[in-house]
Amino acid sequence: MLLVLVAAVASAQGRDGGNVRTLLLSESPDDATHRIYVKGQVVTVLQFEMPCDPTRTKLLGWEGRFEQVGILGRMVVLKPLRDLDPDEGIPLLVTLESGTEVPFLLRPLDPKGGRWPDQQVNVFKDRESYEAMSSALNDALKEKRALADQVERYRKEETSEDHALAALLVSGAVRQTPFRLSSQVSGKDEGASIDALLFRGRGKAAVVFKVLNLDPEQSWRMKTVRLVTESTGRDRALAFRATASSLTPGASGVIAIVVDKGAFVDEGKVTNLILEVYRHDGALQAYIPLAHQLAGK
Structure with missing residues (x-):
């Protein structure tokens, strides 16, 4: 059985889409300077209601920190070469064709991992315009859907056998489960060290991740776990539990994942699965093939 753990940054964006938000410019002078959160090697796009003036749009002190700013009509494109230091703040002045200066x-991101980098920010001066109201409405609907999905997930987890098994695994009570250790793989990058334990069960498979945060400043958080079929890439359901939602620098934690044997069947045929773990900034942290034999006969 082939086992691979890739504990390295493979992408700055996970499979569930980028971080897009709406910014409505305030008329209050106290709120004149707006913060944009950026991350090294991740592109941030600011999109305005009207074209920008390239000659009067300036990023101060960008040399050695950013690629040259791109002005494409209504869009300003930014790409940091590296993560900014915690106390760094780089001023950006965008001037629109109308002469309005923003x-x-x-x-940089909060070292405690409190937010994701801005990948697209839709900026509006006219709060009453159709585009501004539409963008704000889309943000609200997206948040509402996320909350509804979360509530539904919690409801299902209350009575889920797989989530109960994951809770036992994450607490270290392996002997109280039907699982037996099958194999172990390890991986490490500059941000985290991960040991993955693969378990064989009767009609179920499980993976337990032991994560150590190696970053001296930033917390480690899991953004999402994705399970797909090897042959067709179709998403499959899984259950997981974690000892903590965030790991501070130097801290360790455990994540347990349980998969039912039904996930290994695709269009009536037995298939292997691919387990992907994405961390808080969207980077692919772990990639593990799961053979169908882990779920038993």
């Missing part, structure tokens, strides 16, 4: 301050 100041921003580019900031």
Whole structure:
């Protein structure tokens, strides 16, 4: 059985889409400078209601920190060469063709992992315009759907056998489960060290991740776990539990994942699965093939 653990940054964006938000410019002078959160090697796009003036749009002190700013009609494209230091703030002044000046301050992510980098920010001065109201409405609907999905997930987890098994595994009570250790793989990058234990069960398979945060400043968080069929890439359901939602620098934690044997069947045929773990910034942290034999006969 082939086992691979890729504990390295493979992409700055996970499979569930980028981080897009709406920014409505305030008329209050106290709120004149707006913060944009950026991350090294991740592109951030600011999109305005009207074209920008390239000659009067400036990023101060960008040399050695950013690629040259791109001005494409209504869009300003930013790409940091590296993560900004915690105390860094890079001023950006965008001037629209109308002469309106909009100041921003580019900031690094919160070291505690409280947010994701801005990948697209839709900026509106006219709060009453159709585009502004439509963008704000889309943000609200997206948040509502996310909350509804979360509530539904919690409801199902209350009575789920697989989630109960995952809770036992994450607590270290392996002997109280039907699982037996099958194999183990390990991986490490500059941000985390991960040991993955693969378990064989009767009609179920399980994976337990032991994560150690190696980053001296930033917390480690799991953004999402994705399970897909090897042959067709179709998503499959899984159950997981974690000892903590966030790991501070130097801290360790455990994530347990349980998969039912039905997930290994695709269009009536037995198939293998691929387990992908994405961390808080969207980077692919772990990639593990799961052979169908793990779920038993």
